Amino acid sequence: MQIVGRNSSHFTRLPRIFAHELGVPLDLVPIYDMRALGPEVYAGNPALKLPILRTENGVVFGALNICRAIAERATHPARIVWPEDLADDLSRNAQEMVWHAMTAQVQIVMGTGIGKLPADNVFFVKIRTGFEGALSWLEANLAAALSALSSPRELSVLEVSLFCLIEHLSFRITVPVEPYPALARFAAQFATRSSARETRYRFDTPPVTPSDTR
Secondary structure (H helix, E strand, O other): OEEEEOOOOHHHHHHHHHHHHHOOOOEEEEOOOOOOOOHHHHOOOOOOOOOEEEEOOEEEEOHHHHHHHHHHOOOOOOOEEOHHHOOOHHHHHHHHHHHHHHHHHHHHHHHHHHOOOOOOOHHHHHHHHHHHHHHHHHHHHHHHHHHOOOOOOOEEHHHHHHHHHHHHHHHOOOOOOOOOHHHHHHHHHHOOOHHHHOOOOOOOOOOOOHHHHO
């Protein structure tokens, strides 16, 4: 199978970690230019979003859907806590805050980084304020949210997505991670897993062709 996305994307890293943890072979096909407007660049996704999974049966859109598709192909059973398995309001709210923060960071990077729009625009000011609010909430409620997860478990979407988000703060500088020491400690501990080491963030560089070197 192939995942079409980016090595620098936290939404792409989430299913890649699932694939490593569950022993499912998965090749990454990079999208080099996020300014592209053709669905063909995004493996046919009409929403022009990543990641996309190519399987023998077609394509799967979205990080969470891809995680499910990977889990279905795992060669050994694994105890996974999915968002619908969260049994209390606190952990459900934690997952919502993670999704919100991941999306907010993408909007900031696309708008002020790739799009070169002014960061003081009220749209980005509100996004950043909400982003920081979500991180502050997660900082304050992390221990309780994690303790509410069912155990034993091999994986939870909440933990993997939170790790992908927090480590991305240092890779794609949008807001500082220093005000959130509990989140930083959580990410540092998760980063010791082999799946985290094998999927480290990096920027994708288009292959050089002979004409590029002239």
